[in-house]
Amino acid sequence: MPTFHFTLRDLPPEAEALREEVRDFLREQFRGANPVTRARSWGGFDREFSKRVGARGWIGMTYPKQYGGHERTFLERYVVLEEMLAAGAPVSAHWVADRQSGPTVLRFGTEAQKQKIVPGIVRGELAFAIGMSEPDSGSDLASVRTRATKVDGGYLVNGTKVWTSNAHLSDYLIALFRTQVVPDRKHEGLTQFLVDLRATKGITIRPIIDLAGHHHFNEVNFTDAFIPDDFRLGNEGDGWKQVTTELAFERSGPERYLSSIALVKELVREVSARPDDRGAEAVGRLVASMTTLRQMSLSVAGMLQHGENPNLEAATVKDVGTTFEQSVPELVHALLDLEPTLDTGSQLQQVHGYITQVAPSFSLRGGTREVLRGIIARGLGLR
Numbered sequence: 001m002p003t004f005h006f007t008l009r010d011l012p013p014e015a016e017a018l019r020e021e022v023r024d025f026l027r028e029q030f031r032g033a034n035p036v037t038r039a040r041s042w043g044g045f046d047r048e049f050s051k052r053v054g055a056r057g058w059i060g061m062t063y064p065k066q067y068g069g070h071e072r073t074f075l076e077r078y079v080v081l082e083e084m085l086a087a088g089a090p091v092s093a094h095w096v097a098d099r100q101s102g103p104t105v106l107r108f109g110t111e112a113q114k115q116k117i118v119p120g121i122v123r124g125e126l127a128f129a130i131g132m133s134e135p136d137s138g139s140d141l142a143s144v145r146t147r148a149t150k151v152d153g154g155y156l157v158n159g160t161k162v163w164t165s166n167a168h169l170s171d172y173l174i175a176l177f178r179t180q181v182v183p184d185r186k187h188e189g190l191t192q193f194l195v196d197l198r199a200t201k202g203i204t205i206r207p208i209i210d211l212a213g214h215h216h217f218n219e220v221n222f223t224d225a226f227i228p229d230d231f232r233l234g235n236e237g238d239g240w241k242q243v244t245t246e247l248a249f250e251r252s253g254p255e256r257y258l259s260s261i262a263l264v265k266e267l268v269r270e271v272s273a274r275p276d277d278r279g280a281e282a283v284g285r286l287v288a289s290m291t292t293l294r295q296m297s298l299s300v301a302g303m304l305q306h307g308e309n310p311n312l313e314a315a316t317v318k319d320v321g322t323t324f325e326q327s328v329p330e331l332v333h334a335l336l337d338l339e340p341t342l343d344t345g346s347q348l349q350q351v352h353g354y355i356t357q358v359a360p361s362f363s364l365r366g367g368t369r370e371v372l373r374g375i376i377a378r379g380l381g382l383r
Helices: 012-028 034-037 047-055 074-087 092-108 111-122 237-249 259-272 277-305 311-336 347-363 369-379
Strands: 127-131 147-151 155-162 172-178 190-196 205-208 215-228
Touching: 012 074, 034 347, 047 092, 074 277, 092 111, 092 127, 092 172, 092 190, 092 237, 127 215, 147 172, 155 172, 172 237, 190 215, 190 237, 205 277, 237 311, 237 369, 259 277, 259 311, 259 347, 277 311
Parallel strands: 127 172
Antiparallel strands: 147 155, 155 215, 172 190, 205 215
16 A cells, blocks of 8 residues: 655755855845845745846756756755745745746756756746636646647637736746647646747736735736747647646645744744743744654655655645644734734734735645645545
């Protein structure tokens, strides 16, 4: 019967040496940044910062050198991501491209696509968005209805993608379109495409303002948008296989347990100022949970390093990790009886306010709990 394969591992010396280098860089970059700014790390979109990170060789770390990559280990890359998130660095301008778009192009793209796209990702110059979700489809990714109809020299695309984070700021979208309707086989007839968001006519990007008043989600409408043949990513009809591979890159990194780290830090600072048994127990439980999740996430990085398929373990890290992250603001409220605020109050209150607002989304991005638990159940032979 299938089982989980989480293996405890230590980071190699070169990874720990890299950690100090990254910390020195981040101290220089963000000296004096307040906790509220740092709390927005994953959503912070700063192209100039991303270019500086690229110049240090910390984007595309595992990519082949022939495309500008550095052929370093997944464990070294893990250290960089961990330190960036712990410091609250604004990683959003290169995050998706580095994590999943680049690896997807490297795995399924043509040589011309690799040469055109990957070096720009490595330099921190290209930002990518993810074109998977659609209106009325919920978490059923295979129910894609946006059609790419074959025409001379390419495809005409009509339909809508939604919840497309940073599409209004990005250069490219990797999108899943339906190129063929296969009755009773919705997982077939799907194809991935590279979409140039700046040059493609027939695309309209409309903002979706979330309940916190922020704009990072978008609705992307395609009306007879022409996508050339050489922007098709992989073979026609292979989209489902490719997109599930892409999602594995999305589910297992340190972002799956560090999204609330700014609030954890503020809680520790508050409890340390007035220590008592209740506070010490709460912080101890948080640290124990984070340590366990870190070991699980590191195990997945090790599996990637050895060329193994970590889909089951990655889904587990994502499910358990986001459950933990969402528990942090509730714990802070219960422990301190402190109301979260947005623009007033202490740094703790404002960080608490921000994390409270965004935490519900943690279990949506990268797959809902229901989807993840279905993947886990199938992986364990339970369904």
